Amino acid sequence: MTGWAVEAAGVEKRYGGVTALKGVDLRIPEGAIHGLIGPNGAGKSTLFDILCGITKPSGGRVSVLGMDVAALPAHHVARRGVGRTFQRTATFRDSTVRENLLFASYGRMRHSVLQRMARAPAWREDMAAFETRADAVLETCGLAHLSDQPAAALAYGTQRRLAVAVMLMNDPKILFLDEPVAGMNDAETAEFIALVRDIARGRTIVIVEHDMAAIGALCSEVLVMVDGAQVVSDTPERALAHPDVVAAYLGTDADD
Amino acid sequence: MTDITTGAPAGRARGGSASLKGAGLLALGIAAALAAGFGLGGDPFLLNLAGYTCGFAIFALSVNVMLGGLGEVPLGHCMFYGIGAYAPAMAMNHAGLPYEAGVAIGMVVAALIAAPIGWLTLHLTGAYFSIVSWGLSGVAMVTALNLDVTGGPLGLFGFSRLAVGPFDLSRPQTYFFVAAAILLAVLVVLYHVRGSRFGRAMEAIRQGPHLARSLGIDVFRERLKALVLSAPIAALAGALSLPYTQIVTPEVMSVLRTVDALLAALIGGVGLIFGPAVGAVIFTILPQFLDLDPNVKVLVFSLLIILVMVAAPGGLHQLWKAAAARLSHARKGDAP
Numbered sequence: 001m002t003g004w005a006v007e008a009a010g011v012e013k014r015y016g017g018v019t020a021l022k023g024v025d026l027r028i029p030e031g032a033i034h035g036l037i038g039p040n041g042a043g044k045s046t047l048f049d050i051l052c053g054i055t056k057p058s059g060g061r062v063s064v065l066g067m068d069v070a071a072l073p074a075h076h077v078a079r080r081g082v083g084r085t086f087q088r089t090a091t092f093r094d095s096t097v098r099e100n101l102l103f104a105s106y107g108r109m110r111h112s113v114l115q116r117m118a119r120a121p122a123w124r125e126d127m128a129a130f131e132t133r134a135d136a137v138l139e140t141c142g143l144a145h146l147s148d149q150p151a152a153a154l155a156y157g158t159q160r161r162l163a164v165a166v167m168l169m170n171d172p173k174i175l176f177l178d179e180p181v182a183g184m185n186d187a188e189t190a191e192f193i194a195l196v197r198d199i200a201r202g203r204t205i206v207i208v209e210h211d212m213a214a215i216g217a218l219c220s221e222v223l224v225m226v227d228g229a230q231v232v233s234d235t236p237e238r239a240l241a242h243p244d245v246v247a248a249y250l251g252t253d254a255d256d
Numbered sequence: 257m258t259d260i261t262t263g264a265p266a267g268r269a270r271g272g273s274a275s276l277k278g279a280g281l282l283a284l285g286i287a288a289a290l291a292a293g294f295g296l297g298g299d300p301f302l303l304n305l306a307g308y309t310c311g312f313a314i315f316a317l318s319v320n321v322m323l324g325g326l327g328e329v330p331l332g333h334c335m336f337y338g339i340g341a342y343a344p345a346m347a348m349n350h351a352g353l354p355y356e357a358g359v360a361i362g363m364v365v366a367a368l369i370a371a372p373i374g375w376l377t378l379h380l381t382g383a384y385f386s387i388v389s390w391g392l393s394g395v396a397m398v399t400a401l402n403l404d405v406t407g408g409p410l411g412l413f414g415f416s417r418l419a420v421g422p423f424d425l426s427r428p429q430t431y432f433f434v435a436a437a438i439l440l441a442v443l444v445v446l447y448h449v450r451g452s453r454f455g456r457a458m459e460a461i462r463q464g465p466h467l468a469r470s471l472g473i474d475v476f477r478e479r480l481k482a483l484v485l486s487a488p489i490a491a492l493a494g495a496l497s498l499p500y501t502q503i504v505t506p507e508v509m510s511v512l513r514t515v516d517a518l519l520a521a522l523i524g525g526v527g528l529i530f531g532p533a534v535g536a537v538i539f540t541i542l543p544q545f546l547d548l549d550p551n552v553k554v555l556v557f558s559l560l561i562i563l564v565m566v567a568a569p570g571g572l573h574q575l576w577k578a579a580a581a582r583l584s585h586a587r588k589g590d591a592p
């Protein structure tokens with residue numbers, strides 16, 4: 001490996017007449033917690049989608065964990081260690097917390113329908129490995145006591161932790177979090193920050209967030225994007241003090 | 257409850273109770289079939305109808321692999337039912353093959369045709385998938401109407417011997433027992449499919465295709481597998497209609513057949529393994545008792561669907577579930 005979890009250069013994305021990304025460069029060292037900030041419509045989620053192989057870039061080069069993600073289907077990218085949560089929180093709402101994790105273990109399981117019917121060793125091993133891993137992940141994410149709750153019934157902040165738990169089942173090497181603390185109260189945010197620190201060991205984390213306190217608490221470096229272009233990449237303190245960033249945020253604060 | 261709904265042994269403690277419950281339901285099904293088989297008092301008409309209903313229930317189950325499993329409305333599924341009905345008819349009438357061989361051929365052909373059809377249509381979702389699938393079944397119907405081997409508009413009839421091994425399906429009671437046994441077998445298979453890795457992938461895709469994909473699930477491939485699994489089940493259902501109908505005409509591929517199965521699944525509950533089968537029984541028995549005109553039947557069932565959707569959006573089984581929950585709640589409340 002190169003030591004870089006993400007290497008992107010000149011990434012462009014056009015949607016018809018709209019240019020969502022205008023040549024973004026991004027390098028994230030392995031093991032870092034990296035921030036990505038910018039006003040609404042800056043192209044942060046679009047960049048996430050490209051890094052996860054869900055959206056294909058219109059131009060530029062993108063390498064994640066050494067993979068050319070632009071050339072791979074999204075499920076391949078996911079299977080090779082790239083996890084992400086969605087801005088509009090996505091969980092399997094009709095199912096319980098534990099079933100959510102069961103769906104998430106798809107990639108770690110091998111048994112066939114026939115092996116399941118025969119209760120063959122392959123099935124039992126898959127299920128035993130799942131139980132062990134699920135228990136550990138539920139513990140980490142503080143969801144152990146909610147294991148049998150339907151996902152849809154969980155409080156909003158808890159659903160966000162479930163979304164992280166679901167991704168942790170696959171033990172991703174890099175995890176993208178799209179506005180994870182949006183809508184959380186201070187206590188929930190503090191808990192979530194602790195969770196991210198906890199799960200950051202041994203993996204790279206990239207966070208899009210409007211909550212600058214959370215960014216400041218977690219990130220070693222942050223990339224600021226405005227209008228599809230990068231403005232500055234620096235420590236959170238210095239990036240936020242940058243005159244262009246101040247201008248961009250003041251400009252949008254008015255309509256928020 | 258959730259164990260049955262997802263077929264998943266969700267927890268260590270509940271794994272055993274899920275399979276116990278499954279075995280209990282199976283025993284109940286067998287008992288019900290035996291009671292019906294002997295209880296219908298040897299009335300050949302009712303027994304034949306009951307056998308046909310088992311076939312229809314299997315078709316509803318097949319349709320529900322797509323509806324309850326993937327959240328798609330497979331309007332064109334009647335094509336696979338039709339293939340399943342035509343295959344043994346053609347095998348017997350043109351090739352002198354036994355009925356069972358024709359059934360097997362029909363199931364294989366249905367799966368083989370489902371693969372390319374799925375390849376073409378499953379990139380679409382929602383109404384787009386439904387309409388294209390319906391269109392393809394229309395093509396199949398027109399083909400059956402115009403070919404000689406399918407007997408054109410008159411169809412095929414005058415079959416030699418409808419039998420499965422030693423079981424003569426022209427005897428109404430035998431027909432019913434064989435159809436009921438196959439229905440139970442299909443239920444068992446689908447129960448295990450749901451609890452398997454593949455079944456969970458389907459459920460994940462139904463609930464959130466984007467999240468499923470981000471978890472490494474090949475959404476298109478799993479959807480394709482679901483269609484290729486459900487097509488031979490539909491074909492089996494079509495084949496089981498022969499002892500009752502004694503004829504196959506292009507009509508067998510009418511989209512109304514799919515609509516009937518969809519209604520049955522919705523009434524019985526798409527989230528429950530045996531929901532569509534229960535719905536199919538209600539769907540056949542009710543009009544029989546009320547002696548409904550086919551057109552009135554559609555009206556009655558449409559109204560019934562609306563009522564079910566308002567009172568229990570998950571199907572009738574939700575009402576049972578709610579009732580059971582209330583009962584056990586009351587019992588707990590009474591306990592000191």
Ligand SMILES: Nc1ncnc2c1ncn2[C@@H]1O[C@H](COP(=O)(O)OP(=O)(O)OP(=O)(O)O)[C@@H](O)[C@H]1O
Pocket residue numbers: 015018019020038039040041042043044045046047087
């Ligand atoms: N599928 C799409 N089709 C057309 N335009 C799109 C599409 N997705 C994003 N855009 C446009 O691209 C731009 C960037 O959107 P994006 O969602 O990436 O912004 P963002 O930085 O995540 O904003 P927010 O903070 O509001 O989440 C916006 O102008 C948006 O309208």
Ligand SMILES: [Mg+2]
Pocket residue numbers: 044045046087178
């Ligand atoms: Mg966004």
